[in-house]
Amino acid sequence: MTSDSESSAVALQRYIAFVEAVLRPQLKQTLAHRDALAQEVHEYQELSELLQELTHSKLQSLHTLLDIGERFHVRAKVDDTSLVTVDIGLNFHVEMTVPEAQIFVQKHLFHLTEKRNKWQEKAREVADHVNLVLASIQQLAALQ
Template identity: 25%
Template structure:
């Protein structure tokens, strides 16, 4: 049977594995998910600004650059910009009027913001767990501040 002094290095290794393999990985995943949410919000807000500017300019033709794929862009002119296609998720696009698009963007950004806030709370929880494990490691190894 292992004595108390022999069991401490085993506990240290288990805590370090938990810290490095699980907690830090979880924190990284949560950070990437939250960043993706913020990026999506940014794209919807850019679209909102474009729509609002178009409402001021009237219905004159719209010039835009269109991504053809692999970062190849082409100049495009939209003769009738009264309708717009908006990605609603899962690769589906819906044709909206400007007012409908603005209402959708508002609801969508609110939902994504709520998701980002939940992820931020989860990240804080994981950070607290990391701090707890680090304090436990310090105590097991007899280290001081």
């Protein structure tokens, strides 16, 4: 084996190690952040729809299924629909009127959507880096 082919083999191994040790985990983590934000956006969109329904129907009480976590639901009766408790983040919950909650939810949805879009862009950048390095690996392999 010549010195050039040895150095290209070493470079090839370095690129492969970089993809597997750095870029793929980074892409996986970035996509996980984006997906978590997408789930949160979905939950706030559902809350927004419920608040609109409460506003338009003028219900005094409500029968619903309540998510108690891990996709377990229980039947619940809400006697007073004039106030709702909203998770505002960091495990803080605030009691608000329905119009206040609607305003908060719309602002929070905008914020979450912007955040999700930033993570999506970061995921796109990392995926581009992965593709660039994989193309370099193919070029190095073709030279050997």
